[in-house]
Amino acid sequence: MISELLINAFLVTIMLSIAIALIKTRTVIFTVILTSAYSLVAALMFITLDAVDVAFTEASVGAGISTILFLAAMAYLPKKEEESISSEFVPALSCIILGGILIWCSFDLPEIGQLTAPIHQHIAPEYIKGSKEDIGIPNIVTSVLASYRGYDTFGETIVVFTAGVAVLALLQKKNPAKKNKSQPKQKIRKNA
Amino acid sequence: MHNNPILRISTKILFAPIILFGLYVQFHGDFGPGGGFQAGVIVASAFILYSLVFGIEAGKKLFPSNINLILLALGGIIYGGVGIVSMLLGDEFLAYNILGSSPQSGQHIGILLVEFGVGLTVSNVMIALFNAFASYDKIKEK
Numbered sequence: 001m002i003s004e005l006l007i008n009a010f011l012v013t014i015m016l017s018i019a020i021a022l023i024k025t026r027t028v029i030f031t032v033i034l035t036s037a038y039s040l041v042a043a044l045m046f047i048t049l050d051a052v053d054v055a056f057t058e059a060s061v062g063a064g065i066s067t068i069l070f071l072a073a074m075a076y077l078p079k080k081e082e083e084s085i086s087s088e089f090v091p092a093l094s095c096i097i098l099g100g101i102l103i104w105c106s107f108d109l110p111e112i113g114q115l116t117a118p119i120h121q122h123i124a125p126e127y128i129k130g131s132k133e134d135i136g137i138p139n140i141v142t143s144v145l146a147s148y149r150g151y152d153t154f155g156e157t158i159v160v161f162t163a164g165v166a167v168l169a170l171l172q173k174k175n176p177a178k179k180n181k182s183q184p185k186q187k188i189r190k191n192a
Numbered sequence: 193m194h195n196n197p198i199l200r201i202s203t204k205i206l207f208a209p210i211i212l213f214g215l216y217v218q219f220h221g222d223f224g225p226g227g228g229f230q231a232g233v234i235v236a237s238a239f240i241l242y243s244l245v246f247g248i249e250a251g252k253k254l255f256p257s258n259i260n261l262i263l264l265a266l267g268g269i270i271y272g273g274v275g276i277v278s279m280l281l282g283d284e285f286l287a288y289n290i291l292g293s294s295p296q297s298g299q300h301i302g303i304l305l306v307e308f309g310v311g312l313t314v315s316n317v318m319i320a321l322f323n324a325f326a327s328y329d330k331i332k333e334k
Contacts, residue, residue: 004240032207051224052229055225056217056225056226056230057230059234060230060233060234060237061229061230061233062235064233065233065236065240067323068237068240068244069321069325070321070324072321072325073325075325076297076328119231123238134295134296134299135221135296135299135303136296136299137223137299137300137303138222138223139221139222139223139224139225141225141227142221142222142227142303142307142324143299143303144221145227146227146302146303146306146307147288147299147302147303150275150286150288150306151286153271153306153310154271154272154275154286154306156229156310157228157267157268157271157309157310157313157314158268160269160313160314160319161264161265161313162315163317164264164313164317164320164321165264166315166325167292167321167324168320168321170235171324171325171328172324174259178204
C-alpha cells in the first residue's frame with residue numbers, strides 16, 4: 001500500500017513538473033519532446049492502474065508515433081512561439097475554477113478497485129465470464145474491443161482512415177489540381 | 193543523417209526486429225496486451241525510422257506510395273468484409289460465431305481478421321501521414 005502510494009506520488013510529481021515546464025517553454029521542439037515525455041509517464045501511470053493495454057497504446061501512440069508526426073508537421077512552423085500580448089488572468093482563473101470543480105466532483109467517485117462500484121456491477125461480470133466461455137480468449141480487453149464492441153472498433157478504424165485521407169487530400173492536392181485547372185482555362189481563352 | 197554510420201547501421205539492425213515485434217503484438221493480442229492499433233503503430237515506426245535515416249526517397253522506394261494507399265483502404269475493407277461475410281452466412285453484421293465450425297473458433301477467426309484490418313489501416317495511415325508531411329516542401333517548390 002505504502003509502496004503504491006510512493007510510486008504514484010513520484011509519477012504525479014514528474015507529471016506536474018513536466019506540465020509546468022510545458023507552460024514555461026516557448027520553443028516548439030521542446031514542447032513536442034515534453035509532450036512525449038508526459039505521455040510516457042502517463043503510460044507508467046496506466047501500468048500502476050493495471051491497464052496494460054491502455055499503457056501500451058499510450059506509449060506507442062502518444063509517446064512514439066505522434067511525436068514523430070508532430071515533429072514532421074512542425075517543421076513548417078516558426079521555431080519559437082510568439083509571446084502572448086493579452087492578459088493571462090482570465091484563462092488562469094477559468095482553469096483554476098474548472099480544476100477545482102473536477103477535484104470537488106472526484107470526491108463522489110467510488111474508490112479504485114472497489115467491487116460494489118456501479119461500473120463493476122453492470123455488464124462487466126458478463127464480459128469477464130463470456131470472454132472465457134463464449135469467445136475463448138484470455139485477454140478480455142481484446143474480446144471486448146473486437147467482438148463485444150466490434151461496431152465501435154469498426155467506427156474507430158474508419159475514423160483513422162478518414163483522418164488519414166483528409167490529411168492526404170489537404171497536403172497532396174497542389175500539383176495535379178493546378179495542372180487540371182490551368183488546362184481548361186487556356187482552352188477557354190483560345191476559344192474566346 | 194545519411195552519412196552517420198551509427199544511425200545507418202543501427203537502423204539496418206533494428207528494422208527487422210521492430211517489424212517482428214509488431215507482428216507479435218498483432219497476432220498475440222488475444223493472449224497478451226496488444227492488438228491492431230498498437231501493432232500498426234509499431235510496424236509504421238519501422239518504416240518511418242528507415243525514411244528518417246535514409247531519406248524520404250529511399251523510404252518510398254522501399255514501400256511505394258501507391259501500394260501504401262491501396263493497403264490503407266484495404267484494412268477498412270477487410271474489417272467491413274468480415275461483417276458482410278457473417279451477414280451473408282445468415283447471422284448479424286460482425287457476429288463472428290458463424291464463421292467457424294464452432295462458435296469459439298468462429299470468434300477466433302473473426303477477431304484475428306478484424307484486428308488484422310485495424311493494423312493494416314493504422315500502419316498505412318501513419319506511413320502515409322509521415323510521407324505527406326515529409327514531402328510537402330518539395331511539392332511546394334515545384
